[in-house]
Amino acid sequence: MTDEALGLLSDRSVAAAxxxxxxxxxxxxxxxxxxxxxxxxxxxxxxxxxxxxxAERTRMMATAGGPxxxxxxxxxxASAVAQVRSRAGWIGMALTLLGLVLHTVSVVTRGLAxxxxxxxxxxxxxxxxxxxxxxIFVVLVARxxxxxxxxxFLLLPVVLTLGLASTVLYTPAGPLVPALNSYWxxxxxxxxxxxxxxxxxxxxxAGLYLLRDRFDTRTAAGEPVRFPLSLGASLPxxxxxxxxxxxxxxxxxxxWTFAIIAGAIWAEAAWGRYWxxxxxxxWSFITWVLYAGYLHARATAGWKGRKAAxxxxxxxxxxxxNYYVVNIFVVGLHSYA
Amino acid sequence: MTLTAxxxxxxxxxxxRPTPVxxxxxxxxxxxxxxxxxRTALLLLFLLALAAVPGAFLPQRGLSPVRVQEYYAEHxxxxxxxDRLSLFDVYAAPWFxxxxxxxxxxxxxxxVPRIRLHARALRTPPPxxxxxxxxxxxxxxxxxxADPAAALAAARRVLRGWRRTERAPSNGSGAALSAxxxxxxxxxxxxxxxxxxxxxxGLALGxxxxxxxxxLVIEGRGFSSTVALxxxxxxxxxxxxxxxxxxxxxxxxxxxxxxxxxxALDFAADVDWTPDAGDPDAARATYELKVNHPLTxxxxxxxxxxxxxxxxxxxxxxxGEVAFDQPVPCLPQDVNFLSTCVVKVxxxxxxQYAFEGVFTPSTVQDPDTGRVTSVHPQPDIPGLTLVGWTxxxxxxSGDAQSVYRLENRSRLEPVDEGDPRxxxxxxxxxxxxxxxxxxxxxPEWVTVQVTQDPGKRVALIASVGMVLGLMLSLFVRRRxxxxxxxxxxxxxxxxxxxxxxxxxxxxxxxTGADSFAxxxxxxxxxxxxxxxxxxxxxxxxxxxxxxxGARP
Numbered sequence: 038m039t040d041e042a043l044g045l046l047s048d049r050s051v052a053a054a055x056x057x058x059x060x061x062x063x064x065x066x067x068x069x070x071x072x073x074x075x076x077x078x079x080x081x082x083x084x085x086x087x088x089x090x091x092a093e094r095t096r097m098m099a100t101a102g103g104p105x106x107x108x109x110x111x112x113x114x115a116s117a118v119a120q121v122r123s124r125a126g127w128i129g130m131a132l133t134l135l136g137l138v139l140h141t142v143s144v145v146t147r148g149l150a151x152x153x154x155x156x157x158x159x160x161x162x163x164x165x166x167x168x169x170x171x172x173i174f175v176v177l178v179a180r181x182x183x184x185x186x187x188x189x190f191l192l193l194p195v196v197l198t199l200g201l202a203s204t205v206l207y208t209p210a211g212p213l214v215p216a217l218n219s220y221w222x223x224x225x226x227x228x229x230x231x232x233x234x235x236x237x238x239x240x241x242x243a244g245l246y247l248l249r250d251r252f253d254t255r256t257a258a259g260e261p262v263r264f265p266l267s268l269g270a271s272l273p274x275x276x277x278x279x280x281x282x283x284x285x286x287x288x289x290x291x292x293w294t295f296a297i298i299a300g301a302i303w304a305e306a307a308w309g310r311y312w313x314x315x316x317x318x319x320w321s322f323i324t325w326v327l328y329a330g331y332l333h334a335r336a337t338a339g340w341k342g343r344k345a346a347x348x349x350x351x352x353x354x355x356x357x358x359n360y361y362v363v364n365i366f367v368v369g370l371h372s373y374a
Numbered sequence: 375m376t377l378t379a380x381x382x383x384x385x386x387x388x389x390x391r392p393t394p395v396x397x398x399x400x401x402x403x404x405x406x407x408x409x410x411x412x413r414t415a416l417l418l419l420f421l422l423a424l425a426a427v428p429g430a431f432l433p434q435r436g437l438s439p440v441r442v443q444e445y446y447a448e449h450x451x452x453x454x455x456x457d458r459l460s461l462f463d464v465y466a467a468p469w470f471x472x473x474x475x476x477x478x479x480x481x482x483x484x485x486v487p488r489i490r491l492h493a494r495a496l497r498t499p500p501p502x503x504x505x506x507x508x509x510x511x512x513x514x515x516x517x518x519x520a521d522p523a524a525a526l527a528a529a530r531r532v533l534r535g536w537r538r539t540e541r542a543p544s545n546g547s548g549a550a551l552s553a554x555x556x557x558x559x560x561x562x563x564x565x566x567x568x569x570x571x572x573x574x575x576g577l578a579l580g581x582x583x584x585x586x587x588x589x590l591v592i593e594g595r596g597f598s599s600t601v602a603l604x605x606x607x608x609x610x611x612x613x614x615x616x617x618x619x620x621x622x623x624x625x626x627x628x629x630x631x632x633x634x635x636x637x638a639l640d641f642a643a644d645v646d647w648t649p650d651a652g653d654p655d656a657a658r659a660t661y662e663l664k665v666n667h668p669l670t671x672x673x674x675x676x677x678x679x680x681x682x683x684x685x686x687x688x689x690x691x692x693x694g695e696v697a698f699d700q701p702v703p704c705l706p707q708d709v710n711f712l713s714t715c716v717v718k719v720x721x722x723x724x725x726q727y728a729f730e731g732v733f734t735p736s737t738v739q740d741p742d743t744g745r746v747t748s749v750h751p752q753p754d755i756p757g758l759t760l761v762g763w764t765x766x767x768x769x770x771s772g773d774a775q776s777v778y779r780l781e782n783r784s785r786l787e788p789v790d791e792g793d794p795r796x797x798x799x800x801x802x803x804x805x806x807x808x809x810x811x812x813x814x815x816x817p818e819w820v821t822v823q824v825t826q827d828p829g830k831r832v833a834l835i836a837s838v839g840m841v842l843g844l845m846l847s848l849f850v851r852r853r854x855x856x857x858x859x860x861x862x863x864x865x866x867x868x869x870x871x872x873x874x875x876x877x878x879x880x881x882x883x884x885t886g887a888d889s890f891a892x893x894x895x896x897x898x899x900x901x902x903x904x905x906x907x908x909x910x911x912x913x914x915x916x917x918x919x920x921x922x923g924a925r926p
Contacts, residue, residue: 215638219666291844298837307666309586309677309825311833312577314437314465319430326423330416332848337412348420355423367430368441 043150044210050143057136064129065189071122073271163202169234221303228296235289240353246278316369320359327352410483418477429464499539500552503856507880512894516907528904562846569839579829585609593817598622598651619674622651680821692808697722704733710748762789853883
């Protein structure tokens, strides 16, 4: 295939991926909605069933210890809803996977078309980072570390990122500016791409934690919950959202540290100093400090939970500022990216 | 400061431990405890992030003094106020230093006792087993035909690589084994934080004993590293001029290649360099200086950081004397290298001349307005548009003037009413008074940056320590396993001599409960293979279900 054909294939596949992600988002949102309404209508029965199931499990564990028997079937009405919701969920996941495949094809063919790493400008970086976010999400769903329903909330920023990348930030396939001509682009930018995707995911999860947490507080106090707080009803428990956000950040933080250090080593070779408080460096530093703060906060009494989640959200906002605001509006040495 | 609190396995100092410090020091001690507390550290951390923000939005002297000047011009009332608050030098500001120094004091205050405690923990054997192992989140219990000694040997095999200690149970019969793993978590935690301190030391060394400077060098000319020859020279507070590596070089040729759209593909400068410019016998060598490809000469590193065109102009005055004959560096103003420069000719017979020039490498002139633009950075159709002035340049006043700006305009008269004149390479412009300005040729110039940073190596080693420490402290899990072997008389045995042993295993993983459950199950599986449960198999309680983020 010629470079032009590959470039075109890349553009087409990313468009198809956006379409699939959008459909996946709708399907997963449908599942969430069904879950939420099922919960509202059969909250009593569900609670009863859950109580019975727990009692059953406890009994079995206390005596035989064999594999727990399936919980008793829920009432008929709830069962129909449950079926629809489960189907919507599976369709959503299948569409996400298909979108991920096409998205990967797009990134790879872009790389082949330009004969270099496919993260040399803002368009390519956006696409690769979005790919990283979706890929990490899929891996975590497969490992059962996060609920697939979160996909609806993750795919929204992913689709927006890709949409913005393919329109405003679009750059036709072309060579790199000489300053980027270094093997460090493979190391420094690849690490930054993976981390950006991971931090996007953790930002979404931490935001959902806050939503669920507020929902729980309101519900416990008997106060009414309105949209968007009512979305909390279909979210996983706050505790598991907290764990998922931590897992992603604990994975990404050392990598982010490495990305900054690799960038410093590259800066030393390119600009004659390893740290110069260039706006991009400064914002990477701010992001780094905030994530370090998150890891400490999560282990500090009075900070764990809500406050720590706010720090994770703030860090994700800093990362976004570092990407869009610093790249587009602030003059600095990273202005080509 | 810690990365993760591990309540049950913590090595953090006990805050309420009485100390023999006198009563009078109590407030000081309280302040110290306050400073080294995690909450203070957290606040300082967030303060550091906040303090770094203004520097990313306001122009900084360290990065671009020119942009600070522009800001002053645009905001004449606000700028001095911001300047008084050091907001144009945020990262050198006293308040910024106060935040990070307090943070580091807090860090060191926290690290020292933790290092001591960790060192002690490393020498201390794992603690004895809790009385009731089956109460632990992960536990198992079975009866085997193997005797306690054989079972103990098996447990030792299974827990190879763990830190172990064996104790006789309090009731005196059987054996008990405590094992612990994951000390590297705290080691990594301490390594990370110590590396942070080392990084600060590296930064300080570079800031105190290093320097950076830049110089503009035109093709065919040379440069030697002496303070006076730098256009811009920023030494560290403790930098001594004799620390300068006395290298020198001649810029032989500069090459830039572009694609058809004017995007740069490559820059390279051939330099002929010597490690000692003062010694004519010193060996010389050539080097292709490129972006991302600096030249290292001892402690000094030489970088290619900019380039442009320097039209060589010659002015022969009305008296026939050569009053000016040299290349004039023009500073690029856009991506297609439309560049501006100023020529000052103070030494002509009679009048002084000055020219403001616009160099365009690929010149296009608008037929209606006469405006010149450049459409490509390559010198395909070079053009030089000049506006001439005569009069008093004001150079006699003794005030320093920028070579790139025309000052004292009120004392200057425009030539030809200020009409711009476009000339081609080799072309010339005969001024009304008979003087002739000729454009001889167009060498290119480069800016090189020279850096000496003696703290660089320390910073690099510290960075490696940081990443390594972080990975250990976030990925290693600290966990304990206990095995207790209690001999049980077997009345049903063949002759009573083949001892029956009750095997009890319990485990505790403070971090990463999910993966510990799996690891524990694996250990138990192997132990059950070595010391199989007596038939018929007894009920085997499953370990507590691992809590995962997924909903059932």
